[in-house]
Every structure is written in C-alpha cells, then in structure tokens.
Amino acid sequence: MKYLRFLPVLFLFTFHLLPFTLSAQQYFDARGLTYRNPEVNWVEDRMESMTLEQRIAQLMVVRVPLNMNDKQAKEFSEQMNGYGVGGVCFFVGTAERQVPMTKRFQKDARIPLFVCIDGEWGLGMRLKDMYSFPRNAAFGQLTPDADSIVYRMGEEIGRQCREMGIHINFAPVVDVNSNPKNPVIGTRSYGNDPERVSQLGIMFALGQQSQGVMAVAKHFPGHGDTDADSHLELPVIKHPRTHLDSIELHPFRRLIDAGVGGMMVAHLQVNSLDSLRPTSLSPVVVDGLLRKQMGFEGMIITDGLDMKGVTNTYGLGNGELAALVAGNDILLLPPDVPQAIETIKTAAVQNDSIRALVDEHCRRVLHAKYRYVVPCLDDEIEVPGKEHEAACKDIVADLNLNIDRRIDTIVERAIGAGAMPGCQVLVMHHGRVVTERCYGHLTYDPASPSVTPQTVYDLASLTKVTATTLAIMHLVDYGQVGINDKLSKYLPYLKNTDKESITLKQALSHCAGLKAYDTLWRQTSDRDSILRLVAASELRADNNYCYSDFGFMLLADVVEKVSGMPLDSYMDKYFYRPMGLTHTAFKPLDNGLDRTLIAPTEDDSIRGLIHATVHDPNAFAMGGVSGHAGLFSNAREVGMLMQMLLNGGELDGKRYLKERTVETFTRRHFEKQGNRRALGFDKQLLVPSKNAQTSFESSQASYGHTGFTGTMVWVDPDYDLVYVFLSNRVHPSATPNKLAQLNVRTDIQSIIYSIIKK
Secondary structure: OHHHOOOHHHHOOHHHHOOOOOOOOOEEOOOOOEEOOHHHHHHHHHHHHOOHHHHHHOOEEEEOOOOOOHHHHHHHHHHHHHHOOOEEEEOOEOHHHHHHHHHHHHHHOOOOOEEEEOOOOOHHHOEOOOOOOOOHHHHOOOOHHHOHHHHHHHHHHHHHHHHOOOOEEOOOEOOOOOOOOOOOOHHHOOOOOHHHHHHHHHHHHHHHHOOOOEEEEEEEOOOOOOOOOOOOOOOEEOOOHHHHHHOOHHHHHHHHHHOOOEEEEOOOEEOOOOOOOOHHHOOHHHHHHHHHHOOOOOEEEEOOOOOHHHHOOOOOOHHHHHHHHHOOOEEEOOOOHHHHHHHHHHHHHHOHHHHHHHHHHHHHHHHHHHHHOHHHOOOOOOOOOHHHHHHHHHHHHHHHHHHOOHHHHHHHHHHHOOOOOEEEEEEEEOOEEEEEEEEEEOOOOOOOOEOOOOOEEEOHHHHHHHHHHHHHHHHHHOOOOOOOOEHHHOOHHHOOOOOOOOEHHHHHOOOOOOOOOOOHHHOOOOHHHHHHHHHHOOOOOOOOOOOOOHHHHHHHHHHHHHHOOOHHHHHHHHHHHHHOOOOOEEOHHHHOOOHHHEOOOOEEOOOEEOOOOOOOHHHHHOOOOOOOOOEEEOHHHHHHHHHHHHOOOEEOOEEOOOHHHHHHHOOOOOHHHOOOOOOOOEEOOOOOOOOOOOOOOOOOOOEEEEEOOOEEEEEEHHHOEEEEEEEOOOOOOOOOOHHHHOOHHHHHHHHHHHHHHO
16 A cells, blocks of 8 residues: 555665674685675775874764855865864755755865754754754654654655755654753653654654664653753753663663664763763763663764863863763764864873774764765755655644544544444545544444444445446446446346436436435345336436436446446455455455444344444345445545545556546536536535535545445545545434534544645
C-alpha cells in the first residue's frame, strides 16, 4: 500500500549508522596482501595530509557570524579554512543568503566541511524565509497510530537540509519534559512520557536520516527536569541514578538502539553521575556512560561551548580540552578557535594520550564526513522550492486533523445519544492514512468488544461501489461490456419486457425507470426468482432520477452472465485477493472471518439478532450476494479500494482499472436532466446545500456513496482525499435514524475539509 511505503525507507541509509571505527580494519585479497577499503583510504589519506593543528581544528564546528556581506564572508571562509575547522553552523538569516555562503565555504575548504544547523522544528527556526513546523509538544499529542506524521516531518526537514547542503541537523530534542518550571525545554519536548518521547524521537531521526542527513538526539543525559538554562548557568540535577535510568536516559537508549547518527551532550551537573564536572566535560558521562555502558558508536557532539554552563567555570581553550578528554568527537561553537587549538596542541605535545585522542576523534569525524558529506559534494546546493512548503503544510494539516478533538466530540455525542454503538473513521490524504480512529463497542453493552481497525461492518449500499460498479468497470476495460449496451443483451429474461431497452449507463445512474425498492423477500427466498420479480416489476412512467436497488441487482447478474462467475467470486479474483484484502467478503463466515470481529446489525422481529449475515432482506433472500448489498469490510480496506480509484485505477504499483474508465465512471452523464449521479457513484448536489448526503465543502469532482447501516465513503480528487465512515447505526433498531438526524457523517467530513483546506 502506498501509504505504508514509508516503512522500507527506514533502512535506506543504514550505512550512515554504522560505527565510525574502521581505521583499524584490514582486508585481504586472494594473494593474502592487505588493503583498505575506499572509506578507510579516504580517511587515512586526509589524516596523513594534516598537521596536528589541522587535526585538532577538524574537531571544531564554528558559528557563522550574523549578517556578513560578501567581503566579510570571504574573509571568514579564508580564516576558518585556514585553521582547517571541521564544519560551520548557521543560526540566523535566510536561505537565499545561506546558499551562496555554503558554496563559498565548501569551495575554499581543503577537506569538505560539515554544514550544520539547529533546526528542531524546521529550517524556519533559523532561516526566516523557510517553513517552521509546530513545536514538538504539538506532535506529542498524536496517538501512536499517527506517529508516521513525525517521520514525514523528519523526512521533509532532511530533504530541505540536503538541498541546501546541510549534513547535520541538531534534532530531535528527546528530553522528557518533567519539570513545569523548566525555562529552556518546554514545548521543544514531545512530552512527559519517556516512551512516547522515545518513539516520536525515533520517528523524526529515522525520517531525517532517510535523506542522508545526520540526526542528533539531545540533550544527553536529559535536560527536561531542570529549573535553570544552561545558556546562562550550570543546571544541577539531584536525582539518583535509578531515576535517570527510568526517565531521562530512556529515550537516548532507545534512539541508540534505533541507529541515531549523533548525540549532543548537555552542560549539566548531574550529581549521581559526576558531581565535579559538567556532563559535557565529564569522561564518566561521555566516554564511560554514553560510549561504553550504553554502547553508542555514532558522533558525540558537545552542546555549544560558548554557553555560560561552560564558560562561567572554564577559561578559553580549557573547556575544549576538557570536552576532548571527556570523549566528545565534535567541539561545538568554541568561543576562541585559535586559543582552543593552541591549548589542545600544547597538551597533545606534552601527553601522548591526548595526541592519541586527537587522532581517534579526527578519524571518527572523517569517517562521518565520508558517509554524510562526500556523497553530496557534486549535488547542486539551492534554496528549496515552493513544493517543499506545500509538503510541510500537508504534514501540518495531517497533524491538526489528528490532534483536533472535534471529531471525537461529534462521535462521543452520537454514541451517547444512541445513534450508533461505535464506528470507524478513516482519512487518507495524498495516498497516506493520516487518521484512523475507532470508537465505542460492537453493541451498547459496555462488555461487548471494542471497535478496532479489524472490526468488520455490513457495508449495505456501499456494495454498489465497492463491488458491482468495480466489476462492471473491469468488464468495460476488457471490452466485454459497454456502458451503452442494453441489459437485455446479457439478460435474456429482460427481452420482450418493458425493461428491454434499459442501458447499463441508465441502471448505473439510477435513471432507468426502475422502482426504488420492494419487499421481494416476502414473496420468495430464491435468487433467480427475485430477479424474475425485478424483471416483472412495474416500471415508472418516466426515467428521471430515482435511486433504485433493482438496477444493481440486474447489474450483478450481468457480471455473472458475462464472466461465468458470481459477483463475489469475480471481485475476489480481480480485486480483493490481489489487493490483500483479508477482511472484505460477501458471506463473511463462509470466507473465514471471525464472528467476534463482525458488528451485529438489527434485532429483527423475524430473523432475530442479525449478526454476520447481510442486513438487507432482499440480499439475504438472494443468498447473501447481490449487487446492491451484501459486502462486509472495514474502513482500512474500503479506503484501499477508494485510493485505487483516486489513483486512477492503480494501487501499490499494480493496475486494476484503466484511468480513462475511472474518469468515465466518476463523472455525470445525465447532468442536463438534473441527475447528480455518476455511473454507480453518488456525487455532490448540483447546487450544494447543507444537510445533504455529503458535506457542503466537498467538490463537484468528488464522488462516493452512503449505506443504510450507517456507512459512507467519499473521494475528492480536488483535495487528494479519501474519507470512510463505518458504523452499525441500525443496532438494535433501524428506526429512528439518529445518525442522519445528527448529521454525524457529514459534520465529521466538514471538519476534515476545514483542516485540509486551511
């Protein structure tokens, strides 16, 4: 399924997540001679070309000054590349200005630079001409079934970074926001539940890294439970280690397991870990806890070394030296680059172990550059186009749809009013399931099973568009029938009757003069006998629009006469089984569906409680398979069928219908006669009004259907939108129809449009 295809992409860039420890690896050819792989060759060649000072500088990522003109940018580039710094970090400006500076900096660099940004909620956090997503706290309101929205956010931010030549984005924030007095984390956090913070952080990191941009989890070992800002002072955390393990450290441990590329260490004093030094400068925390105990093999990056949490205690150069000794790979934002280089050089000359640390971390930085920077060196660096802003807005619309509680309010009110015991609501936008909600129970008994995504409903008249119409479309595709053919061409029992001239197009559009309904089941319980009764039924005086089940009973028989297969077998062969629809079937019990998953319908005076057999009495009399009713399914699988139509007849790389056939069947053919219907599908009213069968906001291009049991599906090509609502509103009685009286289905649809349009 197209909307599940994000899952494989999690593994596309796993080479970025490998440990940066290849320098010692040796390989042997068939003759037993040693050689190194290309990555090791690249790293070692650059190591050999650098002086000690340049190796130290490779560990530093420097702040790009604000508001530089071209001359100042040239001077900055020459100076920083003269030192041989490892990277630059942009903080404020515009994308228009950043792009040419990035090009200049990379052009002047002897060894490719890491280009970094701190864009937690998008590049707009730093660049005023780029898009800003809502803060993480908004995404923290998502239910677990919608976590893929956070993946898409990370993916889109990564895509924009890549286009702008950015290799590292210092995100996601995975601090657990457990202190309401925290002055610096707050809405930057996903929330106060360590596991939810973990899961959302993983989604963001994997999405961003799928685009070849390193994600950096921060602020290790956890900045969420502080009442001070490390930009201004050194926060103190007094929790015992057991508390840290269960709360603060949990997200970082989970992101390590998921393969996050980088980890940023905060400036904190965590007494249970190291009461003498800030965490960022503590070998106990960085090398001992993060690298050795927790097994992190990616890049370790300090928080900004120009922050007061370090500079209040450590003089220029000393903080950088302490950070190196602690085990950090990247020394972020040293306030005085030449002083930092000199301090570390002096220590390295005097102490071989310091020199070894410089080489170890320089190699780690170069390995990371080989994986994140080198593959992009020939890429064009440019400002992301408007399509990226549109993609961002789609993600935010999907976010808003999932955290908006108005749909919940409507459904809960309807359940409380006895309009239905439960329901499924599914929305697909741009080919993805963006919300799938389940409410209530299968009956009003609170002990009955809760509605789940696997719950199966009697679709009632949705059968017309999820079975019969699709089958006729398929036959049209293969030239076995034509929409202008007469039904009697395939149904000999209609010849020499007043229905002999009815065409498929008329039957599909409900303008064949057929009766709306009749209780045929009272006269016979045999399928062929019911069809003979339809053939003998009184024809209306005109063929103006009149919604009729009879036409679809006849159309299903056309499918059987032409194909040699009954409707259910035909649909199984050509649609349901190829699409992998395991919960879509006529006669559900005969097709292996679990009775406990099927929502009951009416408690009928004749049949008793109708459960797992079709509710419609005429379809029941016909053996459970008819063109107008009888199909059972759930919202997810109905959504797949509708998405196939929205895609022009294709789903997941497989074509089921020709695009021109979909276009033919989803447009009106009798509009001049005042008939709003397409072929099989319902349409928006010719003059939209409120309290109609679809919401006022749906477009004239949209199409769908409703069902007597409390079902609805609607597709809107203008908004690339699929909406499915399934319920058993007829339980325990079909009257009164409170679901329709309360406008539940259309009011929910209106909310969806209000969010998507906005």
